[in-house]
Each structure stands twice: as structure tokens, then as C-alpha cells.
Amino acid sequence: MKKKFKRQEYARYKKLGQKWRKPKGKTSKTRRYEKGKPAMPSVGYGSPKDSRGLHPSGYQDILLCNIKELEDLDPEYQAGRISSTVGRRKKEIMLEKAKELGIKIFNK
Known part of the structure; x- marks a missing residue:
């Protein structure tokens, strides 16, 4: 599982918020990789x-919009x-096909 970096x-x-932003402060402890501070992406x-x-x-x-695209998929990968x-009607047909x-479908 990938590490979640916090701002x-x-x-x-x-x-x-928690969305990552690079610390740019002159005296920033996070920017200087000090112990006990959140990790930075590297x-x-x-x-x-x-x-x-x-x-x-x-x-x-793979995003599917029609039956033709469904038939072109490689079920192994x-x-x-x-x-x-x-x-709804076409979705039911696509699920049967x-x-x-x-072929595995993620959003049945």
C-alpha cells in the first residue's frame, strides 16, 4: 500500500486539508527532514x-462505452x-456478454 503524505x-x-504541498519555508522542519516530522515524497x-x-x-x-469495446478486451490482463x-438496457446486455x-466488470 502506498504511503499517504500529509501536508x-x-x-x-x-x-x-491533507493534500500534499511541498514545504518551502526557510526554517521549515519538514523541508529539512527533521526527526519526528512528516515524511516528504521522494x-x-x-x-x-x-x-x-x-x-x-x-x-x-478499461472504460467501456459499447459492446464492440467489450469484445476487444483481453480477459487475462x-x-x-x-x-x-x-x-440500463444496454448495460444488462453488456454484462451478459x-x-x-x-471478462471481469468492476461496476456491476
Whole structure:
């Protein structure tokens, strides 16, 4: 699981939120990597190159808008996510087709 980096002084001011921002202050303890302060993102925290950008299940996440796109998927490496713009009737047809082809669908 990837480390969640918190913004400097996120607990002190609610308006800052927890979204990461690089500390730029001259005397910033976080910027100077002092002990007891939140960690800063750096090279060593990256995820492995072969698993980068994949769904947590290990499949490549593909957005599907129609049945043709569903048929082009490789069920061994790719899984689908049916677009929200697809209606109920066509979604049911796509789910049946996916079951037939052995393709995993994330949002059933």
C-alpha cells in the first residue's frame, strides 16, 4: 500500500486539508527532514513499474462505452468499467456478454 503524505501543519489549520504541498519555508522542519516530522515524497516511495497505474486487483482498468469495446478486451490482463452514460438496457446486455467472454466488470 502506498504511503499517504500529509501536508505540513495539516492538523493546525483545517483549511489546509491533507493534500500534499511541498514545504518551502526557510526554517521549515519538514523541508529539512527533521526527526519526528512528516515524511516528504521522494524517489524511494514509488510503486514498482510493472504494477503502476493498475487497478488494485491487478487488472488494467478499461472504460467501456459499447459492446464492440467489450469484445476487444483481453480477459487475462484487462477488466472493464461500464461508462455511466450507458443505459440500463444496454448495460444488462453488456454484462451478459462479459460473463459469456469471461471478462471481469468492476461496476456491476
